[in-house]
Amino acid sequence: MNYLGSKQLETKRLLLKTQTINEQKRLWEILMIPKVNKYYLNVSTKLREKLLDWDTKEKFYKKEMEHANDKDIFKWSIFLKDTGECIGRISCQESYDENSSVREPNIRDVGWYIDPFYQGECYGTEAAIAMIDYMFNEVGIEKIMTGAAIVNKPSWKIMERLGFTRQDKTFMVQYTFLDELTEDYSYILNKDKWLSLKRKL
Ligand SMILES: CC(C)(COP(=O)(O)OP(=O)(O)OC[C@H]1O[C@@H](n2cnc3c(N)ncnc32)[C@H](O)[C@@H]1OP(=O)(O)O)[C@@H](O)C(=O)NCCC(=O)NCCS
Incomplete structure (x- = not known):
């Protein structure tokens, strides 16, 4: 695995930039929307x-x-190229097993959120493709193991569209602002599958 950090990534409509303090208040405001x-x-x-x-x-x-520029941090602020507006955050962090032990560094988890004002315009998918491609091709990770609440269709639709395989077993998650546990689907994407599917995206 190559520790290359959160280098700037560019897509048709987006810039994924190394995080700075400047956009953190905006990102926090978005994140605090229930x-x-x-x-x-x-x-x-x-x-x-x-x-x-x-x-x-x-x-x-x-x-x-x-630590935003540390080479073992893979976390970006998402900006619209057109207006320079910050619309979300995306990350590829350590993955934890069912005993809460961290997995080896080349098996990772992902996270993403987009300002609701801009949701449903495929920005989430566009950012995810850029980040995942970078993580498999340049950083050289082997696998992404992640989850999404069964009720959170917009998130697992991105995973399925990008070739993640849904596992048979679900798991329960305590989300911060919910009182009850939530059932999550579990997903895996291997490097070989990504490389074979990528051409068709
Ligand atoms: C998940 C999230 C990042 C998706 O961002 P987005 O830019 O709206 O995603 P996209 O526009 O690329 O859409 C992804 C898919 O979800 C679908 N979708 C979008 N909004 C939807 C909605 N409200 N209900 C059902 N499906 C929806 C899209 O049609 C698309 O499906 P497709 O592949 O069949 O076209 C965004 O909904 C979000 O920020 N959610 C809150 C944070 C969160 O839950 N993060 C994930 C934790 S695992």
Whole structure:
């Protein structure tokens, strides 16, 4: 695996840029929309209050941004090329097994969110293709293992459109802003499958 970090990626309509502090408030505002965080955020439910407070979050993001250029960080802010507006975030982070142990670094998880104002225009798919292609082709990861709430069709539709295979077993997730556990589909995408399908996208 090549630790190349969050190098800028370009698509027809989007720029995926290394994160900076400048767009973090906008990204936080998007993330605090219930429709966005509902099936995305799965940090401890005890953090609900802190997440909703910008002053606390600003400190967190300032610390996080100190590592935005680290070569083992794969996390981008998504910008519209036309207007320069920041519309979302996409990442390829460590993957954890059912015992909460981190898997080897070349097996990774993915995450994405898009401002609801811009959803349904295939920006999510476009950003995901660019990031996944970079991760398999240039960074050289072997596999993506991820999940999406069964009710979160827009997210797993991206996975299925891009060739992820749905596994038989589902799993339960405690999302941060939900009181009940949620059932998630589990998905896998291997490098070989990506490379064989890529041409047809
Ligand atoms: C998941 C998300 C990033 C998708 O972004 P997007 O830019 O709207 O995605 P796309 O426009 O590329 O659409 C993906 C698919 O979902 C479908 N879709 C979009 N909005 C939908 C909706 N409200 N209901 C059902 N399907 C929807 C699209 O038609 C497309 O399906 P297709 O491949 O059959 O055409 C966005 O919905 C989001 O930010 N959700 C909240 C955060 C989240 O849950 N992240 C994922 C955690 S696993």
